[in-house]
Amino acid sequence: MTSTVKEPASILFVGVGNMGWPMAVRLCAAGFRLLINDAVEQRSRAFVDQIGGRLVRNPADEAGEADVIIAMLPTSQHVAVVVDGIRPKLRAGQIVVDMTSGIPSRTRSIASELSKLGVFMVDAPVSGGVSRAVTGDLTIMTGGDNAVLDRVDAILGAMGSAVHRIGPIGSGQAMKALNNLASAGGFLIAIEALIIGRKFGIDASLMTDVLNASTGMNNSTQKKFKRFVLSRKFDSGFGLDLLVKDLSIALDIAREVDAPSPFASLCRELSAAASALLGPGQDHTALARWGETLARVELAATGR
Numbered sequence: 104m105t106s107t108v109k110e111p112a113s114i115l116f117v118g119v120g121n122m123g124w125p126m127a128v129r130l131c132a133a134g135f136r137l138l139i140n141d142a143v144e145q146r147s148r149a150f151v152d153q154i155g156g157r158l159v160r161n162p163a164d165e166a167g168e169a170d171v172i173i174a175m176l177p178t179s180q181h182v183a184v185v186v187d188g189i190r191p192k193l194r195a196g197q198i199v200v201d202m203t204s205g206i207p208s209r210t211r212s213i214a215s216e217l218s219k220l221g222v223f224m225v226d227a228p229v230s231g232g233v234s235r236a237v238t239g240d241l242t243i244m245t246g247g248d249n250a251v252l253d254r255v256d257a258i259l260g261a262m263g264s265a266v267h268r269i270g271p272i273g274s275g276q277a278m279k280a281l282n283n284l285a286s287a288g289g290f291l292i293a294i295e296a297l298i299i300g301r302k303f304g305i306d307a308s309l310m311t312d313v314l315n316a317s318t319g320m321n322n323s324t325q326k327k328f329k330r331f332v333l334s335r336k337f338d339s340g341f342g343l344d345l346l347v348k349d350l351s352i353a354l355d356i357a358r359e360v361d362a363p364s365p366f367a368s369l370c371r372e373l374s375a376a377a378s379a380l381l382g383p384g385q386d387h388t389a390l391a392r393w394g395e396t397l398a399r400v401e402l403a404a405t406g407r
Contacts, residue, residue: 112258115140115169117162117185119150121340122229123175125236126202126262131155133261138165166192171255172199178348179205179213186213195221200255204228204280204349207246207273207356214247214272223251226272227259228279233340240264244282246274280352287346287370287390289321294332294391298398307333307402331388333404343378343385350374 115138116127123141127150131137137156141147144160151158159165166172166189174182182203199217201210201224214224225247235241241263245252252259252268259266269278293314300310311333314324331339350371357364377393378385395401 112136112170113138113168114258115159115162115165115172116156116175117141117173118175118181119146120175120177121233122236124150125233126175126229126241127156128154129236129239129262130258133257135258135261138169140165161188163189163192167194170197171258172197173202173258174199175202177203177345179203179209183209183213186217190217190220193217193220193222197222198251198255199224200258201226201276202228202243203276204283204345204352205276206352207276208359210246210276211273223248224272225251225255226275227255227266228276229263230279230282231263236262243267244269244275244278246270246276246278247272276352277356280349280356283346283349284353284367284370286322287350287374287387288366290323290327290388290390291370291373291394293319293321293324293328294394294402297328297402298394298400301400301402302398308404327388329404331386332391333402335403337386337389337392339386339388341387343374343381343387343389344383346387346390347371347374347378 113136114130117140119127119139119141127137127139131154138159139147139150139156140159140162148158150156162185174185176182182201182205199222210226217224225245227243227245229241229243231241239262242265243259243263245266245268269275297307297310301307308329311324311328314320327339331337354364354367354371357367374390377390380393381389391402
């Protein structure tokens, strides 16, 4: 089935958390009709009151009415639970868009089951954080059949400025996990450099400036260090537990394809250890506190 979804499409949006909320806002602004659901009903009710759309207490109640179902949830297990709940109400021709940073093999399994109902599924995880979700400048990595992706182009384009088609179903999630692996690696090694320099006697803000003017710069030095680490705010909006999950997915992919991954393994183990030390509810930028604890030094802004 390759016919275009009529606009404004009716979208059941499940999951209006830190990332899902601004993404759903973008869809509302673009004229799509939204049915809003979240595991925390107070959150979905607040969205409807403040932004618009229609409150849905149980996704199964409205699943049959939506052209597209978007899941923006923490894990593939959450997605599986939602899909199991709405399965009896789904109809042929609908599209499930899994925007979760999930497990490719699990997503392929869910897609296979939905295909028996004539329901299509694509994966479309995002990168860019809350700030770029607000502006609609997310990078979206998609996996799935091109004809199906054509049908949701306008929807994805309302949330992201760069939509990349990676390959078959699950490919977007594989790319997202590998992106977060590269991001975590850059964060960890640059924090380690700052800690070494701080113990040598160099100001952390000055080091960040020099890195950003030199070959040592990366996304973390440019966008995270001063804002979230040196400020001691540690509030980027992306949890350390979710980073550990994504690094675990990247390692699983490496094992599946028999690719050596010594540095990936180290990044995952350091992140997991930091999560265990710091406790639940930590932002991923709090990873810096793990290195600080080992070195007995604190990286903080000095007014520069």
